Amino acid sequence: MPPTSHDIRYQADERPPVPLTIGLGLQYAVLALATVVLTPAILISIAGESEAYLNWAVFGALAVSGIATTVQAVRIGRLGAGYILVMGSTAAFLPMSVTALVQGGPALLATLIVMSSLVQFILGAKMAVLRRVFTPTVAGTVLMLIPVSIAPIIFSKTTDVPAGAPEAAAPVTAIVTLGAIVLVALRLSGAWRVWAPAIGLAAGGLTGLAFGIYDLERVASAPWIGLPDFSGYPGLDLSFGTTFWALLPGFLIVTLVGAMDTLGDAIAIQRASWRTPRAIDFRSIQGAINADGLGNLLSGLGGTVPNTTYGASIAVAELTGVAARSVGICVGILFVAMAFLPKLVAVVVAMPGPVAGAYLAVIVALLFVFGVKILTNDGLDYRKSLIVGFAFWVGLAFQFDMVYPELLTGPWGELLGQGMTAGGITVIALSGFLDLTATRPRRLRTALSTDALSEIDAFLRDFSERVHCDERVTARLRAVAEETVHTLLGEGLQPVTRELLLVARADGPSADLEFIAGGSDMNLEDQLAMLSEGATEIPNEAEVPLRLLRHYATSVRHQQYHDTEIVTIRVEPQGRDEH
Numbered sequence: 235m236p237p238t239s240h241d242i243r244y245q246a247d248e249r250p251p252v253p254l255t256i257g258l259g260l261q262y263a264v265l266a267l268a269t270v271v272l273t274p275a276i277l278i279s280i281a282g283e284s285e286a287y288l289n290w291a292v293f294g295a296l297a298v299s300g301i302a303t304t305v306q307a308v309r310i311g312r313l314g315a316g317y318i319l320v321m322g323s324t325a326a327f328l329p330m331s332v333t334a335l336v337q338g339g340p341a342l343l344a345t346l347i348v349m350s351s352l353v354q355f356i357l358g359a360k361m362a363v364l365r366r367v368f369t370p371t372v373a374g375t376v377l378m379l380i381p382v383s384i385a386p387i388i389f390s391k392t393t394d395v396p397a398g399a400p401e402a403a404a405p406v407t408a409i410v411t412l413g414a415i416v417l418v419a420l421r422l423s424g425a426w427r428v429w430a431p432a433i434g435l436a437a438g439g440l441t442g443l444a445f446g447i448y449d450l451e452r453v454a455s456a457p458w459i460g461l462p463d464f465s466g467y468p469g470l471d472l473s474f475g476t477t478f479w480a481l482l483p484g485f486l487i488v489t490l491v492g493a494m495d496t497l498g499d500a501i502a503i504q505r506a507s508w509r510t511p512r513a514i515d516f517r518s519i520q521g522a523i524n525a526d527g528l529g530n531l532l533s534g535l536g537g538t539v540p541n542t543t544y545g546a547s548i549a550v551a552e553l554t555g556v557a558a559r560s561v562g563i564c565v566g567i568l569f570v571a572m573a574f575l576p577k578l579v580a581v582v583v584a585m586p587g588p589v590a591g592a593y594l595a596v597i598v599a600l601l602f603v604f605g606v607k608i609l610t611n612d613g614l615d616y617r618k619s620l621i622v623g624f625a626f627w628v629g630l631a632f633q634f635d636m637v638y639p640e641l642l643t644g645p646w647g648e649l650l651g652q653g654m655t656a657g658g659i660t661v662i663a664l665s666g667f668l669d670l671t672a673t674r675p676r677r678l679r680t681a682l683s684t685d686a687l688s689e690i691d692a693f694l695r696d697f698s699e700r701v702h703c704d705e706r707v708t709a710r711l712r713a714v715a716e717e718t719v720h721t722l723l724g725e726g727l728q729p730v731t732r733e734l735l736l737v738a739r740a741d742g743p744s745a746d747l748e749f750i751a752g753g754s755d756m757n758l759e760d761q762l763a764m765l766s767e768g769a770t771e772i773p774n775e776a777e778v779p780l781r782l783l784r785h786y787a788t789s790v791r792h793q794q795y796h797d798t799e800i801v802t803i804r805v806e807p808q809g810r811d812e813h
Contacts, residue, residue, distance in 0.1 A: 243555035246317055246507040250558050258556055259564030265428065266322045266544055266565075267572065268435050269597065270299050271582040273323035274539045276590050279394075280387055281335035287537075290466030291340075292583060293573050294538030295323045300569030302529030302541060306522060307562025312358070312796060315522035317503040318562035319496075320547035321529050325597055326492060327540045329383040329654070330484045337477045340468030340537060345478065348470065348534030350485040354527030357493050358520045362750070362798040370608045373494035375622050375661040376487060376654055377605030379629040381598040383653045388595050394587025395447045403445035408588035411438030415596050428549055431593065435582075438589035449584035456580035468537045484655035489530065491658075492542045494608070496526045499543040506548055507557035516793045545604075621664045629657025675739040676700070682722060682734040682751050690715050690736060701740035710786045710805045711738075711745055717783040718749055718801055744788075749801040 244250040250258075274291040302321035309316035327347075334343040357364055392408045415434030419427055426433075442448040471478070500522035501514055522543065529541045551557045572578060585593075609622060631637045633653030678693040680686040691712055698708040715736070722734075732752035739746045783790065783803075791802040 242509045242557055244558040245509055246557050246559055248558050249560055250556055255560050255564050258554060258561045259568055262320055262547060262550060262565040263568040265432060265546055266320050268582055270295050270322040271579055272590050273325055275583045276391060277328055277331050277539060281332050283335060283340060286463045286466035287340055287468065289462045291538045292579055293462040294536040296569050296573035298529055298532045298536055298538060299541055300566045301532060302525055303569060304563055304566030305525045305528060307559045309521055312521055312524055313528055314525045315500050315518045317507050318547055318551055318557060319499060319503055319522060320544045320565055321541050322544050323539050324492060324542040325384065325594060326380050326488050328387055330481055331539065334481055338471060341471035342478060344468055344534045344537050345470045346481055346485045347530055347540050349482060350489040351527050351530035351534060353486055353489050354493050354523055358524040358527060361520050362795045362800060369665060371618055371621060371665055372661050373491050374605040374609035375625050376491040376658045378602050378626060379654045379657045381602045382630055382633055384598050388591050391587045391591030399447050400445055403447050404588045407438055407441045407445060407586055408592045410441045411589045411592035412595065435589060435593060438592060439585055442586035442589055447586045452584040453580045456576040458577045459574055460576050487658035488654055493523050493526060496522050496543045499545055499548060502548045506551045516795045520796055617668055621661055625657045625661035628660045629653035632656035675737050678736040680734055682732040687716055687719060697738045703745060704807060706807050707745060707805055713786045714783060714803055714805055721783060722751060744804060744806040747803045751799055752797060
């Protein structure tokens, strides 16, 4: 049985033996190598760019992935999660990247990647503020549209074989690759499931070799150790022409969705890295998104494709029970070392087109499922379902020119020609409309101090009266607010300079409260969990607010960001003691 977060052999802050660290680092690196290398190879071959640019982009992808993976593990200031989060090339940008290469060349692509990476730094810094704008509904819908946008690329690769190849070469090679990946993943478990993509690539490569479509000449001519051709470096295109402005919105939207993917991976790796479950540290998530932004910034400046976190790294941590940061550092070093081993890289780049297409088909299928999971985990009511369904069909229609193509010419045609862009703009616009027309919450801005308790109490009594809360909910709201303020202030209840924004929302007979204040190092969820287990070392006097808060609140969620913390509390007519 795979280890869970409760039977971790080496948690994040521990050091496993050096041989184990290197062995696991090699496993992570080999598992990710194909995706890191094949993504730029597929992109550049589809766009018909030069061999020199291909070699440079593959070198850059490995080097940048290594640097970003190391930063994720080390956590330098506000850069990095502090966990094993393997970074590598992402297929999400392929459709728009092909358009950028065809219409403006590698320099335009590099500029678009650099500009879009800045969004991740903004999101990382203002994550608490933007949490209601960049929602799971937006991320899930765009992730579902990525396979739609990338489908033409996948199908073109499955038939891409040299002239004169046997007629059966393309379909048989693609089917063998796809069959090996899917069958191994479906029928086997444990380590075999993790290695399914690598097994599929090996099976497809051997089949291509039998048909004579594997590029042995590329492998033979590649040196064992060497540098890329520096003439392949594209530089930046700073002309900012019409094509740049038409493609930029699509790059920005997918960059934001990639940040949501990173957010999900950062949450999952935290849960898999500690023996004793902890509340999610949103400061670590901000660091992960910032490191993702750094990776994309370096990708653009380095003339290669964007990157993102790989969810497979979480599966390996759960499978092996080793979540030590030193393993992540080892993976980063190995990626950089592989960048200087052209023959090893050539083994992957030489894979036949049908192998790459089948491999990519599985990757984007998982992206679609991940999008669905985000939507279902967030909850799909009638309104969200309508928004998601309509935005998906808008993206599909615009991707395949089904909606008045004669009217979509020039800049508008370039802007809406990608399904992800059209669907993303639709879901953002409709979600914004729903939020703007919803019943407005009540807000109180005051100081976080005991002197503000009477003001907070009066605010909640007025709120309860306006939304017609019954006496039980009103009493619970007032009690919850008092105990939350006492707990946020901490021991001694000393006067502080922190401000408090209290947001109250009605939800039928229930109500939700948000306490938004300056940051601290104490997490309510962790303290409540320790209180439940009888493991807390908090003095008895300080336990009282926690126990009362647990008694009156239906649920408590404490999100800690850099400089900001948000406590979200739900109060229902039936309390914990009455369920």
